[in-house]
Amino acid sequence: MPLLVALSAVKFAIVIMYYMHLKFDPRFFGTVFIAGLALAFLVGIALIGLFVGFGGEPRGYAEANAVPYVHGASESTEEDHGTGTATKTEKPAVAGPVAITVGAAGETLTFDTSSFSASSGAEVTVTFDNPSANNQHNLVIVQSGTKDDVAVDGTAAGPTNDWVSPGDGRVIANTALINPGGSGVVTFTAPSAGTYQFVCTFPGHNFTMFGDFIVQ
Structure with a gap:
């Protein structure tokens, strides 16, 4: 629509100039008339060039080359430049209480398990049962x-x-x-x-009655 209006305006101007050329000074208005024709010719060539550049479909060209709007894109860019890349810091998991029996x-001089485990820093509660009818244990x-050296020093302690x-x-x-048939509890970190x-x-028990406590 704007193209048709522009062409109509140019056509109207040419008609007016031609009429003035016939009625008044032929040399002055002849020059204006020729200049108007040249301008109209250049405008027409420019419009044709734009039309060809758009592939004959200006609306389709505009839609095909439109830059999509992304909501919040500018805010995200500003935050990225302003604060840099954020480094996430993860807190280590806190180990919960552990109960072990x-x-x-x-009557054998052994424990009923060869190992038990817990996480470092956990509160550990060990319940020790002594089902023996004859032997004391700890x-x-x-x-x-260090088990054997600790046992030797423990023997001296009595x-x-x-x-x-x-x-x-x-x-x-x-x-x-x-004591035989009893149980005891110890809690530690x-x-x-x-x-x-x-x-x-207990004197002599340390050689066969031991195991591993694994802390992860």
């Missing part, structure tokens, strides 16, 4: 590779100290000395990750 294996958690040397830095936790040992330090 360990028992003596009847359960002592110690640094790896039964009044539950066969555990008071203040022994190798001992992480221990139950009291448990699991140390750093690694493999530890649990052992009965």
Whole structure:
């Protein structure tokens, strides 16, 4: 529609100039008339060039080359440039309480399990059952590779100290000395990750009555 209006205006101007050319000064208005024709010719060539450039379909050309609007795109770009790439920091999982039950294996001088485990930092509660009808036992958690030395020092400490040397830095936790048919409970915080040992330090029991405490 704008193209038709423009062409009509040019046509009207040419007619007016031609009429003026016939009625008044032929030289002046002749020059204006020729200039008007030249301008109309150039405008026509330019419009034809634009039409060809659009492939004959200006509306289709515009739709095909339109840049889609994405809501929030500018805000996202500003945030990216302003704050940079955010680094997410994940908090380590906090280990929950752990309840473990360990028992003596009847009248044999062994535990009924060879290992148990917990996560570092967890609150660990160990219940130790002694079903033996004849033997006293305890359960002592110690640094790896120290069970026999701890037992030797515990023997020197005597039964009044539950066969555990008071203040022994190798001992992480221990139950009291448990009489036949009894049970005891000890609660402690699991140390750093690694493999530890649990052992009965009643004299002579440490050679067969032990296992691994694995902290993850």
